[in-house]
Amino acid sequence: MAAFTSIPTLEGDARFDVYVARPQGTPKAAIVVIQEIFGVNEGIRRKCDGWAAAGYLALSPDLFWREKPHVELDADIAEDFQAAIGHMQKFNQDQGIRDIEATIKAAREELGQGGKVGLVGYCLGGRLVFMSACRTDGDAFVAYYGVGIDGLLKEQHAIGKPVLLHVPTADGFVPPEVQQKMHDGLKDNRHVTLHDYEGLDHGFAAEMGARRNEAAAQLADGRTADFFAAHL
Template sequence: MAEFESIATLDGSGSFDAYVARPDGTPKAAIIIIQEIFGVNEGIRRKCDAWAAAGYLAYAPDLFWRLRPHIELDADVPEELQEAFGLFGQFDQDAGIADIEATIKAARADMGGGKVGLVGYCLGGRLAFMSACRTDGDAFVGYYGVGIDGLLNEQHAIGKPVLLHIPTADGFVPAETQKAMHEGLSDNRHVTLYDYEGLDHGFAAEMGARRNEEAATLADGRTAAFFAEHLA
């Protein structure tokens, strides 16, 4: 069973929708899927459905709701890709983190308590890292997160496990940024980084031209094992 449900903002000033997919029976835990710059599109909803099929309660909050609710864009359509870049430039990331925190609270309340993991892609990968520094989630995964080198001064606040997937030929995360991430996080016992040699941004997209089936399967398997360990 899956549908959009309303979540109140932390300050009570409004509400936003999240796509929610529920497992059969009692959830193992909850997982929040954090969107790319393309909104809560079919690919993100499919990821939610897959986590629900694996026994988790899955939420995907519509983080662009302040700009335009329920936007869905396709990375393979040039005009929509440019539109997504424009939305990224307008997006208030601090407000997004507050909405993620509200989603964590909603998921915990939905389960009557329990652990919550977060997994994000692209912009969502960045927000997953920010969430590890700023929220009370229980485990965090970022796929090809952008600009994480500029967030390293927050890593002292990380107290829960973090996993980062890094494609080495990422057109949006250059080699010097990847180096800064590896060097800057090397002494942080909470953080694990995996490199994917020769792969580009978006390799684990659920659908479309960016997907690399072999690498996506490998990364998703690592993510599943990570959550199985840390959300148990």
């Protein structure tokens, strides 16, 4: 069972839509899936549906809602890609974290007392997951090809829960020197694990489309599943 539903902001002054996929039976935990710059599109909804099939309550907040609700773009279409860049540039990331926090709160309310919530994000969502690890009360965090994490390292002292980063070494948006800063800056943080994917580019684990590398996506997704099984 999956559909969009609305939840309140933390401030309670508005409501925004979240795609929610529910498992059969009682959820083992919840997973918040954080979108790329292309919105809560079919690929992101499929990610949620997959987690629901695995027994989790899965939620994906529509983070661009303040500018334009229900953005849904295709990374393989040039015009869509440029439109996505425009949405990203207008997006307030700090406010986005508050909307993610509201989604975590909604997940916990549905799970009931003691329910755990993991976060997984891609591209922009990967960056937001790292920010969430520093700023929210989520229980486990996974970032795929997060952009600009080197600029967030000063916040890492606030990380108190497990974090997993998937890093493709040929990422056109995260050059080698940035990847090195991530490795060097996080190597002494006992909460953070990084996995490199040699020769792979940004978007290799997209659920659909030309960017996907099947073998690497399955490897990374298997690691993510094991990570959540261990920590949620």
